[in-house]
Amino acid sequence: MSALRQIAFTLNGRAVTADVAPHHTLVEVLQEQFALYGARESCAQGLCGCCTAIVDGRAVSGCLYLAAFADGADVVTIEGLADRNHLDPVQEAFISCNAFQCGFCTSGFILMTRQLLEQNPDPTDDEIRHYLSGNLCRCGTYPDIINAVHAAAATLHKE
Amino acid sequence: MSTRVDPQPITEDRPTVQIGRSIPRLESLEKVTGETEYIHHLRLPHMLYGKIFRSSVAHGRILKLDTRAARELPGVAAVITGADVCALIPEPYYGPAFHDQPVLAIDKVRYVGEPVAVALSEDPHLAEHAANLIEAEYEELPAVFDEVEAAAATDTFVHDALKPAGTFPDLKHLQGRTKTNVALDFSLRHNDAERGFEQADYIFEHVFRTPAAIHAAMEPIVAVGEPRGSSAVTIHTSSQSPSFVRTEVARLLGWPENHVRVRTAFLGGGFGAKLYIKLEALVAVLALLVKRPVKIALTMEEQFYTITKHATTVRMKSGVTKAGKVVARRCEAWWNGGAYADIGPRVTQKSGFTAAGPYDIENVSLDSYAVYTNLPPAGAFRGFGIPQLVWAYESHTDIIARELELDPLEFRRANILRNGRPQATGTIMRDTATVEVLDTLERAMDWKAPRDPGDGNVRRGRGVAIGFKACIAPTTSVAIVNIYGDGSCAVYCGTVDMGQGSDTAMAQIAAEVLGLDPRAISVIHPDTDVTPYDMATLGSRSTFHMGNAVRLAALDAREKLFIMAGKALGCDPGLLSAAGGCVRAPDGRQLSVGEVIKSGFLMQAGNLIGSGSFRPTYTSPSHGDGQSSDITPFWMVGAVGADVEVDMETGHVRVTRLVSVADVGTVINPAIVTRQLNGGAVMQLGLTMSEALRFDHGQVTNASLADYKIPGILDVPAEIFAEAAPGCQHSGPFGAKGAGETGTFAVSPAIANAIHDATGVRIYDLPLTPEVVYRALRAAQHNPLENEL
Secondary structure, eight states: OOOOEEEEEEETTEEEEEEEOTTOBHHHHHHHHHOOOSSOOSSSSSSSOTTEEEETTEEEETTTSBGGGGTTOEEEOGGGSOBTTBOOHHHHHHHHTTOOSSOTTHHHHHHHHHHHHHHOSSOOHHHHHHHTTTOOOTTOOHHHHHHHHHHHHHHHHHO | OEEEOSOOOOOOSSOOSSTTOOOOOTTHHHHHHTOOOBGGGOOOTTOEEEEEEEOSSSSEEEEEEEOHHHHHSTTEEEEEEHHHHHHHOSSOEEOSSBSOEESSOOSEEOSTTOEEEEEEESSHHHHHHHHHHOEEEEEEOOOOOOHHHHHHOSSOOSSSBOOBOSSSGGGGGGTTOBSOOEEEEEEEEESOHHHHHHHOSEEEEEEEEEOOBOOOOSSOOEEEEEEOTTSOEEEEEOOSOHHHHHHHHHHHHTOOGGGEEEEOOBOSOOTTTTOSOSSHHHHHHHHHHHTSOEEEEOOHHHHTTTOEEOEEEEEEEEEEOTTSOEEEEEEEEEEEOOSSOTTHHHIIIIIGGGTTOSBOOSEEEEEEEEEOOSSSOEEOOTTTTHHHHHHHHHHHHHHHHHHTTOOHHHHHHHHBOOTTSBOTTSOBOOSOOHHHHHHHHHHHHTTTSOOOOEETTEEEEEEEEEEEEEOOOSOOEEEEEEEOTTSOEEEEEOOOOSSSOHHHHHHHHHHHHHTOOGGGEEEEOOBTTTSOOBOOSOTTOHHHHHHHHHHHHHHHHHHHHHHHHHHHHTSOGGGOEEETTEEEOTTSOEEEHHHHHHHHHSSSOOOEEEEEEEOOOOOOOOTTTOOOSOOOSOEEEEEEEEEEEEETTTOOEEEEEEEEEEEOBSOSOHHHHHHHHHHHHHHHHHHHHTOOOOEETTEESOOSTTTSOOOOGGGSOSEEEEEEOSOOOTTSGGGBOOOTTGGGTTHHHHHHHHHHHHHSOOOOBSOOOHHHHHHHHHHHTTOOOSSOO
16 A cells, blocks of 8 residues: 555664555564564554553553664564563562463563563562553453562562 | 263362472563564465455345445455355354354344454455445344333344354253343242242342453464365364354354364463454365465454453342341343353353342342343353443442441441252352451551541541352363373373463373473363363362363372382382472382383384363252252352542542452462452453443444453552462362462452542442542432433
8 A cells, every 4th residue: 555665773772674654563563574462452542552562671562663663773573572481570470379370461460570670570469560561361360460460569679 | 981970079188399489480581582483473474365255234124235345445355255155054053051142143233243244365354444445234223222211122132033153051041032132031039039028127229230351462362274175174273262262163064073173272361252263264265265274363343342350230139137137139130242142141141040149048039131222232251241240239239337337347248148058049059268358458458456547538438348259160171181201291182272371270280190390291272183071160169170181180190100210110009199390109219201211112202191181060040930959060259349539529549459369279479369369350350440331323333442441550659569369269179279269259349349439429330430439429419410321
């Protein structure tokens, strides 16, 4: 429908290029051109957080964020967090606290939790709730997500 | 194959190793690294994307369908209409209960949002653009929206004649019925309700309503059709019922079932939305017509036009003695089924027969009506109609207790249905922990402790409610356990893991029998070319039905393993045991499972395959009085206690504590069961406090998560927990039964009862939005707000 333009950016620590149309979203480009499926479109309105990716250190809704804006940026997705033998403490905490059921929203919650703990290493329940209020979990695993954030905070303190 | 068709007690008499362990889900690593497979992600070579053009009127005759501009758009592969579908399938109507829903609209449309045509392109944006270029002209017809009005309508009918599918014997009497919107009328008569009312000292009568709602699974409904030549097709789908999809698509195409392959992956939530046929017949037809793979992935908005939770109107009438005994109850329930029956008639019957609640009532009369309207179709929704009924009977029960100045919990306990007593169908209740659930809730809530009622603008209250559910019957599950040449093991089963943790539970059951580590067992996801038949993943049936099938399959495999090991060890197979990944002889000698296989096949080769099939007994309710001696393989019981704070100035209700207690039998994996119970409670919290589809002449006006509020993390009560009451379902695997829906049953009335406790104000219609509560508060002060809702 529209002309493609090449953009260059850093994706999970690796320099990459992609051909994108003006209307392509970041989540589409991640899935179609890089086979990264951890960010996924659900509500398509930036309300649920399933499509969360980190662009230049800031969480964005990948379903609304136009891929063209990622030109020159540093993009991190859930796949860039850790390798399979060495999980991030937040990922470990989500497993040990059973903080997911269907898992569709989990990438977004983990990325937001990482960002929260970078800004606030020891958040209260209220602070966790406010920070994660833009992520939705239809399975209703919220109490365990709150526990997981505390557990991850405790691990990061020890480190 | 070991087959068991009667629910004999099959609990092991030795202590279990893997049962009752909170091992992490088998797929934990994939879920935290973003690598989980969902059909949502699937892309096939040469695949086209389909975008649906939908009806803009609630009821109308299609006069003209202009697809030319869409077809001529460069990059558009095809535009498919109902006429194209009919060229492939002369009678393209599907449905689990009625064959009433066309693959694409033919001649008529019956709700706003009904699929009329599909535009196909390699570029999903182009397909969407093309769909927007399609134009339709309709002759609008009168429409019906309200379930009670539609049931009584004399001149406006959604369908010309009823078309029951024929798979359910109790629907056959409806064949060909015309001039009605009532798709099914189910009635039950237990003794004589009218005589019961005459014996009563008090009569209570109320009407309760619940709105339409949607599942809003985070992975929207998605399916990919993949042609294999012109006489076979593969359907990749986010389905909860792959076996049903295969049967139904094969029926439509006139093919044997083995020409249709249906596979799933993990589901990003299901909650009943992904049952029976949703997009599967459509993508199969499209793929066969254009001879390329076709994917349709609904948007969140489109889910609002696809399947909903039944809106209901329920009238409850009870006769009660001065001693506080309920002696008669009459219930009438109208289920707003929308334009196509889907599984609505089963909801109407299967939930309908429990409409008097988990109480021991001598005289019961129930009438339950599945009603067609010109709204999006309603179907299964976590709880299968039970939360709507519990809303009615537990609000009603609470009103009675409070008006008679009886303790609400004691009143319930005094009337509760106990084991050994007949439920309203006449089926004797067994292995059902109704009393234990109430006792556990009383303790967990510290029910009798003094409370702070609040004052001024903030009033506090506490409420309880209890509901129960029968498991759908009769249904079959079949499983295979396969031990490979190296001693590793896989379970092949058609149960779909949509977040409820069934893979892990099935692995624990197989591991328990085979003496293996459940984390070393892989569970093969449903693929009808690979995994055996399973009725569907619904109605909290899997742990019981598939769990029993997996247990039988594992026993079958173990028997073969022991015969092979007996030869290698020179020992009677009957004396062997399996533990720690080994087969052990009584004298202490042991071989690993891999060594046993090598001894039998002389190298790392071969398979040891066990299979198991499970179908419990069932007696269909008799037509007219609904009586049956064997209505369900097991009962589920769920109770909830809620503490609330009501802001008297704004009507805003804060749930400060939500306690769920359930009878789930033996708990296979406590961590997973707790999350299912709490998760069900959180979901039902949304349906209680905020969720309702709003319609304007049949058009959904809040079809987005911006306008339709599902619970977020800020909505979860500060204190929320779930507890399993002591119980054992002796016919279940190791004593287990279903848990997926139980957390939803009693949430809504527990909260409304707590609001009444806090304010003295009773609310009869869900949801309990601040506006609804505030209007009720003002009305109670004889100072009602103007502007009706």
